[in-house]
Amino acid sequence: MPHPFIHILIFHYPFLNIHHWNTSVTFIGSEIKRTDILKPGNVYVIVHGQTNLMTEVIAKLVLNGFKEENIKKARLDMAGNIGDYVAMVWPPGRPQEIIVSQIGESKIAQSNPSAPGVWQGVQQKELYRIPLE
Numbered sequence: 001m002p003h004p005f006i007h008i009l010i011f012h013y014p015f016l017n018i019h020h021w022n023t024s025v026t027f028i029g030s031e032i033k034r035t036d037i038l039k040p041g042n043v044y045v046i047v048h049g050q051t052n053l054m055t056e057v058i059a060k061l062v063l064n065g066f067k068e069e070n071i072k073k074a075r076l077d078m079a080g081n082i083g084d085y086v087a088m089v090w091p092p093g094r095p096q097e098i099i100v101s102q103i104g105e106s107k108i109a110q111s112n113p114s115a116p117g118v119w120q121g122v123q124q125k126e127l128y129r130i131p132l133e
Contacts, residue, residue: 041084043100044074046119048092053132057098060130061087064100076117079103086124089132098130 043066047053054073062068066085080086084103089095101124 039083041070042080043071043085043087044080045071046074046086046088048089048095050089050095053089053095056132057087057089060098060132061100064130074119076119079118079122085127086119086122090129095132097132099126100128100130101126 043061045054045057045061047057058068058071061071071087074080074086080103082103082105086099086101086103088099088101090097090099104123104125
């Protein structure tokens with residue numbers, strides 16, 4: 001018999017190669033879910049020029065709790081804000097996974113914000129990885 005206060009839901013999406021899990025903990029009438037850990041914010045997607053991957057990356061991010069309207073293609077001239085997220089396909093040449101990170105402090109030099117792109121000066125904390133294939 002499962003514990004009355006802890007529920008683990010496991011979803012399998014074979015067509016997207018995702019094994020998504022969601023933990024729900026009931027504590028005095030309230031629930032905390034894995035997706036609740038994500039703070040509201042934009043998600044900036046870096047596909048290293050492989051725009052054909054955008055649809056698949058967006059689908060996998062939505063299945064992992066992000067709102068589609070908050071998912072944006074990253075730009076070289078503008079980084080996200082502290083607390084926003086970065087989803088980057090990795091490795092650049094032959095991507096095998098999506099690395100999801102949260103943006104921390106920015107160390108962008110104001111004098112030269114685009115050399116070689118503002119994302120180089122953004123501190124990121126890796127949260128998890130999602131397989132692409």
